[in-house]
Amino acid sequence: MNQLLQISACAVTLLLSTSFMAQGQVKEDFVPSTKNHPGKEYPMVNSQGYARFKVDAPEAKSVTVTLGLGGSGGTKLEKQADGSWMGTTAGPMDEGFHYYHLIVDDGTFNDPGTLNYFGSCRWESGIEIPAHDRDFYALKDVPHGNVQQVLFNSPSTGTHQRAFVYTPPEYGKSNKKYPVLYLQHGWGEDETAWSSQGHANLIMDNLIAEGKIDPFIIVMTYGLTNNVKFGTIDSFDAKEFEKLLIDELIPYIDANFNTIPDKDHRAMAGLSMGGVETKLITTRRPEVFGYYGLLSGGTYAPEDLKDSGVKLAFISCGSKENPEGVTAAAKALKDAGYNAVSYVSPGTAHEFLTWRRSLYQLAPMLFK
Structure with a gap:
């Protein structure tokens, strides 16, 4: 790590x-x-x-x-x-x-x-x-979803925390309920990253407009990562964020948005250190999430997913990172009987184009 x-x-x-x-x-x-x-x-x-x-x-x-x-x-x-x-x-x-x-x-x-x-x-x-392929996150003349700020009480941290919630263009026009992806930023970033640097909302808008995905909600919150110092990552266990996410944020989202509040309609993914958090939390709490995504955030081994009931394990990175490791890890998972997919972003390193492309690949695979 x-x-x-x-x-x-x-x-x-x-x-x-x-x-x-x-x-x-x-x-x-x-x-x-x-x-x-x-x-x-x-x-x-x-x-x-x-x-x-x-x-x-x-x-x-x-x-x-x-x-x-x-x-x-x-x-x-x-x-x-x-x-x-x-x-x-x-x-x-x-x-x-x-x-x-x-x-x-x-x-x-x-x-x-x-x-x-x-x-x-x-x-x-x-x-x-x-980027030569920037069309997938371009601002286009299509129906746009909404990214709204929410403040939720966090007794575990002794304060209110902030999250940004993407709801698809059709949201609120009926009583329809939606799956939810909890999408985490990397070290040094915060809850603004995925909608600002990552253009997650535009990626979703374009995929929905093209009929490539069924709409779902994305929730982006601060992962309590930035007090971790270089050289101490091996001691990072994400347990503080696990409590905030599972005991505080998810109940708030399910109470205030039209969600389908069960494992099969809930995903967690993250980039870099957000991927580290995703791996730690999904392996400790497999009853909460049905879909996992590590974007330049490590890999899963078959023993990590034992008895998890995971429906998809998505692992990605840039071609200038560890593509062989990502590809090999997905193959090992598939050989062990898991639905695993690897993706390598061509010509990129540990950077947001890698993660924009990764989300673009991951989103159509969720909640199937």
Whole structure:
């Protein structure tokens, strides 16, 4: 498990050059990133996956752009005649979403040109490298579901906790009841991640509009992960979150939403450390969930699922992570008689495009 957080901290690290690449190597078709504030030109991305940054800091002595969960990597930008600092990535970035921030002299700052996203236990800047298959999470002219914030009492933590609940477009138009997927974020993130960085609601809207899934509810809450420090993951048991989830959140959701409140209509999945939580909780409480999903969050072995009655074990990762391990684990489960599916996201590492694609693959398999 230690390796899992190490991957989280460095798998999407990207090196930046201090000067622009030669004209013949980098196409000058840069456009503003879709994660920019309205009207902001930088950062920019081009058709090859390069990113270009411009930071106005005329009094600064140095400016560095860092990329990747945890802010590792990066290099200093070059100061321009007008006092701005500019630089272009040394090579193409992986498709999809990336966190980053700025180091201006000795201070850490977000890029004023971009929207902010909670990652690395802080609000980070975000940049989107357009993916060739981005249509499945694009905002389209289709019926849209609702993502609403709910606050539920949590005696175990001594406070109220927050969750975001996705309900499909048809929800509330009849007395129909729906299955529920409890979908967890990774370390350093929170309950906003799946609907902001992950576009889970748009993925669902598009799948429903295309008739590829029967509608269901998604619940996203904070997994109590971010007090865990690097080097201590082996002692993490998720028991505090297990109590919150099973004794507090699930009863609240079943009491306040039109759910089908049984194991066969309830799933749990999570990315990275959320996958670790999913594995720990589903194996300890098999009577609660009928469908399991580990997205870059480890694997199940046949002995983990003994007497679980699980209907589906879905295991995924990026091709730059541990694809052989994921594929082998699913095969072992299938050989043992379990309904297991592996998925490997092509050309991605421990990053949100891996998990967007994983959700897109998982959703049509749930509640069958």
